[in-house]
Amino acid sequence: MDDGTQRGRLFLRIFYPIFAMVLLIGVWGGLVAYYDVPRYVLPSPMAVAQHIVDDWPALVRGFAITFLEFLLGFIFGAGTGFVFAVIMDMSRSARGILYPILILSQAIPIVAISAALTIWLGFGLTPKLVIVALVVFFPVVVNVLDGLASVDKDVLNLARSMGATQFNTFRHIKLPATFSPLFSALKLSATFSVSGAVIAEWTASTSGGIGAYLLQANSRLNTAGTFAAIAFLAVLGIVSFMLVFAVERLLTPWNSSSKARLWSRSYWRG
């Protein structure tokens, strides 16, 4: 019986989002049909679907390019942010010097940096990666710093009394303490990163991507194309979030489970 209610709950967790999507598309189609909205103002869901089918290869290629920009930029930005946080945690002077630079990097609008990056790095993939990395970088630094600072002094004393080396203390105590705040930063910035990639593609792009596709469709008053791109961007946003979520589940089993996973190194079989 308990199992039944659990399965019911799982069903609802899948059912509700699908129902919400169907409802949204239904209302959209209904309104377009009822008010007879011209196609160049708002295309019907069917028209958008038709466009997606017709231009499928181009859309998928754009999706792949933007996804690549997101993925590489995201990993690069998160990695750099993490290293910065660790350095800032270790050295007071590094912290004093780097913090103002960090805040400055956040104060400048992404769009402005995007223009400058095009001048320096050209029209290819690199400036897009840098923009995405910049979006992730700051939240990661701030949250990882918080995580490192949150480690209980008594735990560090205990580690010292156990004869732990600096490296082992970092590996077993400080590093895992950063995971939860790190992933909340990554989840927040996952969708923003996609926006970052799109803005970068808008500034100048010869490498394509969904953002460039959107810009082209828009300039030709191809609203069905615009909405198809928007739909792909929405999917991209959700995929990026789910990806971060999945990695978090994998790396922080203690947050979602009461026991170590059977296949993990932590699990003792005797």
Place this chain on the structure above:
Amino acid sequence: MTGETVPKLRLNDVSMNFGDVTALSPTALQVGTGEFVSVVGPSGCGKSTIFNIIAGVLAPSGGRVFIDGEDVTGRSGHVGYMLQKDLLLPWRTVLENIVLGAMLKGGASRAQREEGVALATRYGLGDFINHYPSALSGGMRQRVALMRTLAMHHDVMLLDEPFGALDSQTRMAMQQWLLSVWQRENRTIIFVTHDIDEAIFLADRIVVMTPRPGRIQEIIDVKINRPRPVSSLIQPEFVALKQRILNIIYQNASVEPDEVIANG
């Protein structure tokens, strides 16, 4: 045994000043091998200072600390210690927390892990070795913390109000459990608490401390036979001892001089 000639732990006129404040006036104390000593006193009496000095976390302003005759003043890593906070790592399993000392020294060997499993099994947590601490109750978490201390293989264990955060039933069960562990593992235990009942119930000797300045007021032998059932809490000897300690701490009555051992 060397217990006769060289005490397990010896404090040689250890004192501690923080600026102008004397946290601990010169204090001498000897603890024999396998002895269970409780330290009681109100807050500000210097019991945590003594604890930190023995643990080596704090270097005393004066005096020396000896373990087995070796000078360990201001050096950590010679005693196992445990606090009111269990300090378990949420991202490690119960077993990994027990063998944490080995892991922090470069990795727990299979033998060390097996020993950890044996400890957990012996003390009733055998079914939980692969669980994360979040799945455990407060009492179970403190048991894991004590096993982590045991697995460090230090003869001297310092416990600073380890059961202070537990409810009174769990606390009583934990005290009895601690006594059974102590008897089985043959360790020397110094147990800091503000709970007089707990101090008497557990200890061979009680160090009573008073504040301003922090110092040892008296050291009292507990002459209650072991093993001690819960009923020993209402034994006349127990009540008399409690009365005496309360008197020392609150200084509202005279103290009978018998059984008092001048310290040193």
